Amino acid sequence: MNNPGKQRGSFLLTVMIVMLIMVFSGLLVMETAMLEEVTVGNEQRTIEVYQVAHSELESQLTFLEANPINFRNALDGNHNLPVIGNPGGCGRGAGQICQSVTLRYVNDAPPPPGYSLDRNISRVFELDSVATLNGSGAHSSQTLGIIFVDVIPGGNG
Numbered sequence: 065m066n067n068p069g070k071q072r073g074s075f076l077l078t079v080m081i082v083m084l085i086m087v088f089s090g091l092l093v094m095e096t097a098m099l100e101e102v103t104v105g106n107e108q109r110t111i112e113v114y115q116v117a118h119s120e121l122e123s124q125l126t127f128l129e130a131n132p133i134n135f136r137n138a139l140d141g142n143h144n145l146p147v148i149g150n151p152g153g154c155g156r157g158a159g160q161i162c163q164s165v166t167l168r169y170v171n172d173a174p175p176p177p178g179y180s181l182d183r184n185i186s187r188v189f190e191l192d193s194v195a196t197l198n199g200s201g202a203h204s205s206q207t208l209g210i211i212f213v214d215v216i217p218g219g220n221g
Contacts, residue, residue, distance in 0.1 A: 185214055
């Protein structure tokens with residue numbers, strides 16, 4: 065024989081346990097979604113600074129081809145170049161991209177085929193572009209190797 069008085073609280077207890085499980089499951093799903101949102105945001109910032117640093121290399125290469133005197137200026141040491149793609153973009157506020165561009169002389173090498181060995185020399189340089197997004201820690205450093213064929217001062221011929 066069932067006694068209805070003893071069973072009154074068991075259904076309420078079961079519903080409360082199920083509701084508690086559902087609340088914690090919902091909180092877990094929300095926490096996971098927030099973590100994924102932060103991760104995607106970090107990835108977007110990393111891609112943004114990579115693209116800024118990489119596009120600066122392309123702009124600088126075009127500039128250096130038109131202004132080869134910069135190669136000769138860098139023979140004495142690292143030569144800081146003005147930023148072309150994002151000039152004056154570095155501020156103190158979050159979300160500002162700071163950039164630096166450096167042309168570094170590496171060494172000399174024989175000239176490529178078609179150039180005179182006694183009149184020309186290949187000068188090997190590295191062009192470094194560094195971009196940092198303030199307030200996020202996102203950072204990208206890109207390097208491009210450049211061979212500049214120069215005339216040997218006082219060369220024969």
